[in-house]
Amino acid sequence: MTAAEVRTPSSVPAPSAPAWRAVPGARLVWLHWRSRRVPAAVLALAVCGGVLCAALRLQWTFNSGHFAQELPMIVEGGAAAVLVITTHSPFGEAERTASRWLPSLRLGTALAMTGLAIGILQLGVTGVSLDGGILVLARNVLGVTGIGLLSSLVTGGLLAWILPMGYIAFAEYALLQSWTSPWTWPVRPPDDRGAWLCACLLFAIGLAAFTIRGARTRLADDS
């Protein structure tokens, strides 16, 4: 074998790949999503949407009044808890030092997953009456996702679901006690400015912190 042969490009075609994967950016995004188990998360969000649909159609809950928000709130908070698990990176430090696109990928993935969660849940309630409508649904998902993103900085992505679930449990109590504080946004009416401000602020802070720092990664994270 001569050096000339090595320099000559092989005539054997490379294994065929979808055209979109050949685009470097798209491939990077796809690999990032796969490493974060985004496809499985979408499936889990679909399950949440299905459960919400079943809860409303089969009337597992009341149609109006305080109690009407209880079950949707659990599913919305649960969807947020599911999506924050995608913040976990299996690569740890190695990925942080090697990829300059990482913050952009984190930001894009978190935004896309949040939007997808709202979309899937809204799809689940199409044709049925959801107390508070999409505004309350979106506000709950945004706020609880913010809590989850902030939590992921401390606990790591895999355990970031715990604090959002705790908040939802507290919000259930606040709902029954008719709390009016803006930081108990799940119990406030759809057009409550303070509640929107709290939920969006928390989401923005969580998103910014997660984009810059990423979820906590360490060897013992997967314990």
Added chain:
Amino acid sequence: MTAVALPRLSRRRPARVLRIEIRRSVALWAVPLLLALFYCDSFRTAAGFPPIWTVRSSVITDNMIADFGPLAAGLAAWVASREGRRKTGDLIATTVRPAWARQASALGATLFWLLLAYLAGVAAIYIDTAMQATWGGPPLWPVAAGVVEVVTFAVIGFTAGALFPGRFTAPLAAIGTFLLAEIGFHAALQVEPDRSTYALLSTATSVPLSDDGVFYRVAPDLAITQVMFMAGITVALLGVLTLAPVFRLSYRGLLSGVSRAGRWLCVAGVALLAVGAAAAATGVALAGTAKLSVSGWDIPALHDAASDQPVPYTPDCAGTSFQVCVHPAFSGFLASANAALQPVASEIAGLPGAPVRAEEVPSGEGVRAAQGILLAGLPAAGLSGTPPVYRYNSDDGLAPFMGSPAGTDNAGWEAGFRQNFLTAFVAGPPRAGQGADASVAQPTAAQQAVITALMTAVGSAAPQFGEDMSNGGPTAGATPAQIAAAAQRFASLSPAARHAWLAAHLAALRAGTITLAQLP
């Protein structure tokens, strides 16, 4: 060749593994969150109830389960999916300890922290209640039902985590169990005998009547059924976990799977599954036979008739010529009740049918149904007997014995108590309104005016009467302004003149034949 003595497996090894699991359990990190949730939700809710043991203990199976249950399921699912997430199943399969022993340690360590936090919460509620309660003792059945429910939630999550290991299993298990608990709570709010089996199997309840378990003991029938149902589910799921290795090996043939997993283990798994399913099914069947009685939900197969007997007590009373009595469990409310009733009692003293005593009687649908007095929403309270006694209950619509006794120290509560007393005296026994869904009819216009005048005479705030305009006009037959003017006129009379007029016209006033214009 020398024989090397292999060290025998120490009997302490399982305990050591459990200790290590407890020390490294992820549930430990959730304990501060659980305790914070407990304080914000359960403890504050219990503190808002009157210091009655049965009432406050309802929080243990209601709010505390909503706080602890979902997180218990999520954390247990997280722990159970450890081997699957790390893909160490094959590696660990070669160790000397069987899979069930590893799983038992992991589950035991998770339950250790969860139950420790749960029981610490129960202790906090009971200690706080003991410092305020004036009668009775801590009920233990709610604690048993709550502990079994937390264990059941954890085992549901653990089974999900072991069978479907993955990073999303834990939050999905938490959401699923949270939904189960809330659906149970919603069902409990609309519970009906013979039609609400799921509601009765759920330990969640609506806020109990404030004298639950005071005049009659709460029968443990329902708690026993709930424990049986939940323990059955737990045992059945443990059977599924025991049989899980067999299911995984099934592609090589069931027999070889059984052989590898160990025959005795398979037998144990099948037995657990069968026993658990039988216990859960029995629980469902028993709950279907529940009916409401004086002691709460009565399940004939489990019921002890002795629990239907009233609990003996000596009432706490205040006053001399007119006595105000409460059940000793409500001693904290006696001073407020006495201060509210004495002035109005002296206003009507000596009139025909004036009560010589006010005493507390049981409230509640169960009690009323058993006494045959559950009639179109009519309350059991009112004037009766010879000499007449005013009977009221702690769930009186206007001035209930709810919350802390300190909360009764206000003009609104006092006015409500006086209004009920005077309404019973002036308007006579409550009458049902017209129509299929009628509630208690309001007093007539003249009766309302007299009640208002008597309350004004003792310096009380004006009473609040409902105004039903459904027939195109006020039920009382006059506008509030007309009633207020007549009341002012009557109140401006001297006490002796009021007394004399009432003595002469009380029978007609009670019969509803006196009009506003006839009032002096």
